[in-house]
Amino acid sequence: MFEAILLTVITAATPLMIAAVGELVVERSGVLNLGVEGMMIMGAVMGFAGAQWTGSAYAGILIGTLSGAAFSMLFAFLTLTLVANQVATGLALTLLGLGLSGMIGEAFVGQPGIKLTAIDIPVLSDIPFFGPVLFGQDLIVYASFALIIGVAWFLFKTRGGLTLRGVGDNHTSAHSLGISVIKVRYLAVLFGGACAGLAGSQLSVVYTPQWVENMTAGRGWIALALVVFASWRPWRIVAGAYLFGAVTIAQFHAQAIGLKIPSQLLSSLPYLATILVLVLISRNRRLTLINTPAALGKPFVAER
Amino acid sequence: MKTLKFAAAALLAAGLASTAFAQQEKVKAAFIYIGPTGDFGWTYQHDQGRQEIEAALGDKAETIFIENVPEGPDAERAIERLARTGADIIFTTSFGYMDPTLKVAKKFPKVKFEHATGYKRSDNVSTYSSRFYEGRYIIGQIAAKVSKTGVAGYIASFPIPEVVRGINAFILGAQSINPDFKLKVVWVNTWFDPGKEADAAKALIDQGVDIITQHTDSPAAMQVAEERGINAFGQASDMIKFGPKAQLTSIVDVWGAYYSARANAVLDGTWKSTDTWGGFAANMVHMADYTNMADDVKAMAIATQAKITSGELHPFKGPILKQDGTEVIGADAILDDGVLLGMNYYVKGVDGDLPN
Numbered sequence: 001m002f003e004a005i006l007l008t009v010i011t012a013a014t015p016l017m018i019a020a021v022g023e024l025v026v027e028r029s030g031v032l033n034l035g036v037e038g039m040m041i042m043g044a045v046m047g048f049a050g051a052q053w054t055g056s057a058y059a060g061i062l063i064g065t066l067s068g069a070a071f072s073m074l075f076a077f078l079t080l081t082l083v084a085n086q087v088a089t090g091l092a093l094t095l096l097g098l099g100l101s102g103m104i105g106e107a108f109v110g111q112p113g114i115k116l117t118a119i120d121i122p123v124l125s126d127i128p129f130f131g132p133v134l135f136g137q138d139l140i141v142y143a144s145f146a147l148i149i150g151v152a153w154f155l156f157k158t159r160g161g162l163t164l165r166g167v168g169d170n171h172t173s174a175h176s177l178g179i180s181v182i183k184v185r186y187l188a189v190l191f192g193g194a195c196a197g198l199a200g201s202q203l204s205v206v207y208t209p210q211w212v213e214n215m216t217a218g219r220g221w222i223a224l225a226l227v228v229f230a231s232w233r234p235w236r237i238v239a240g241a242y243l244f245g246a247v248t249i250a251q252f253h254a255q256a257i258g259l260k261i262p263s264q265l266l267s268s269l270p271y272l273a274t275i276l277v278l279v280l281i282s283r284n285r286r287l288t289l290i291n292t293p294a295a296l297g298k299p300f301v302a303e304r
Numbered sequence: 305m306k307t308l309k310f311a312a313a314a315l316l317a318a319g320l321a322s323t324a325f326a327q328q329e330k331v332k333a334a335f336i337y338i339g340p341t342g343d344f345g346w347t348y349q350h351d352q353g354r355q356e357i358e359a360a361l362g363d364k365a366e367t368i369f370i371e372n373v374p375e376g377p378d379a380e381r382a383i384e385r386l387a388r389t390g391a392d393i394i395f396t397t398s399f400g401y402m403d404p405t406l407k408v409a410k411k412f413p414k415v416k417f418e419h420a421t422g423y424k425r426s427d428n429v430s431t432y433s434s435r436f437y438e439g440r441y442i443i444g445q446i447a448a449k450v451s452k453t454g455v456a457g458y459i460a461s462f463p464i465p466e467v468v469r470g471i472n473a474f475i476l477g478a479q480s481i482n483p484d485f486k487l488k489v490v491w492v493n494t495w496f497d498p499g500k501e502a503d504a505a506k507a508l509i510d511q512g513v514d515i516i517t518q519h520t521d522s523p524a525a526m527q528v529a530e531e532r533g534i535n536a537f538g539q540a541s542d543m544i545k546f547g548p549k550a551q552l553t554s555i556v557d558v559w560g561a562y563y564s565a566r567a568n569a570v571l572d573g574t575w576k577s578t579d580t581w582g583g584f585a586a587n588m589v590h591m592a593d594y595t596n597m598a599d600d601v602k603a604m605a606i607a608t609q610a611k612i613t614s615g616e617l618h619p620f621k622g623p624i625l626k627q628d629g630t631e632v633i634g635a636d637a638i639l640d641d642g643v644l645l646g647m648n649y650y651v652k653g654v655d656g657d658l659p660n
Binding site: 001004005008012102105106109110111112115203207208209210211212213214215217218219248249252253255256257258260262263264267 | 339340341342343344345348457463488489490491492493494496497498499500501502503504506507508510511513522523524527531541545546655656657659660
């Protein structure tokens, strides 16, 4: 039973984790992109479409990822080159994504999709419990952890990561040091878009292999909340995403067992848990400030 | 896209304004949808019905729609807009559009309004709904025949009478075959979230149910059933493509015949305010093909469907006991529509508490 629950939790937590770690990099560079939901839904529709066109789930995921990245460039161009308001542009990106994906996906409604199969390592995946949990996952689950490790290493162990964080904390100083603030931010937004696209295609190719309009159902917003929840530290995103997934799945099991707790309360548990943790971490203001990118959401125009 | 489609609708309306006087020649039908037309569930089926008007009446009908309209003040604005653009008949397809529909109807006495699933009417406002519970009684019977564990799982959206009635009809059907049949209900508190619907299905299967039925809108649960090798029932649309080996049948909403008839009534001037609650007999509920079951089960399902259609069998015929064993009605009595419309309790055999 525990194994079954854990397997379901992994599937539910993976898209949140991927979208959140992408947004984390974006915010670390000082850009607030509220368009995660829109980029995710574009990834979902294009991932589904790509799998249908090519007959390959992997090709679908690649196309979904690239679509998310391409879609994020619209945001980057508007906010970084034209210096439009980031909050408004992000919201617009979400609305545009939801509408555009509905139009693109019209032909796919009612069509079953191609599901990405799990990797099956002989012998290893036959080990009880650890086999299916550790060695029987699909590629995206491994990719999600690789992304966390990679981002944590890049941000805190490399020169590039230091540059990115520097841009996010004080773009004026970074600029005066000769760093191209706009270029760094473009790359960060591109990475965030690719992650959101990957997360979206996980929804339409792995989680529920189908296309229905609005199928992200708010997961992009949860990913955004997770970044704050994680106080901009990559590993805490794993904790947040898995906690969120675990509470969601556990409450379904509680209902099926017949626990006499109101289902509305159970349904709101993941959100309550998130709020609780947010309150707890924000109590220590100094700690929060250390991790918060100081230039978050502030527009940058190079002085000449 | 909402704005895009609305802009298109407005353009269309402007173009047609000149022909609006010749009402007998042509009818313009407008629709307000709660969700996207691509949800492959509730709104999708209403939109199929809209397209059927065009197919049935050809050049004599024009249809427009606005999708993703939230219940509340937005709904009133959207309905009024449609009325102003010269629609002759406006279908408002969600329960929460009830009061906005009546308000706008008062301002536009010449326009006909049709409100789905509501109960308030006026001279130019009709109501209509489907007796989906007739189908749920049949799938309950099928579940009791096909299930090996004797427990079915039910993915429910919100604890409103419509949904509770479906759950009760299902268990009453199942118990008519196997009095000990059990039902586990999981509330997901959403109409539409494919991921959550899939998660709920997985949880139920992990808890030992071998049949899944749902009152939510996406085919996600059907796909999970197919993957796990158990059976499931589809909802609103025929979901056989998502579960070729899993689907036993689907309860399919059919609005087209009703919509065409009502649009036609506007054309020939016979439209009156009515209250329609139709099931199999009125052709408003269809069952998808009975698949993946033994021939005798299929024969039973077909026989039950025929009996319900002819009126020989009523799913809510007594004796009916509440969950705690108190009697609702005795043998041979039938619950009347008023009670059915306000149903707020589980009947015996359902596991768990009904959320308030």
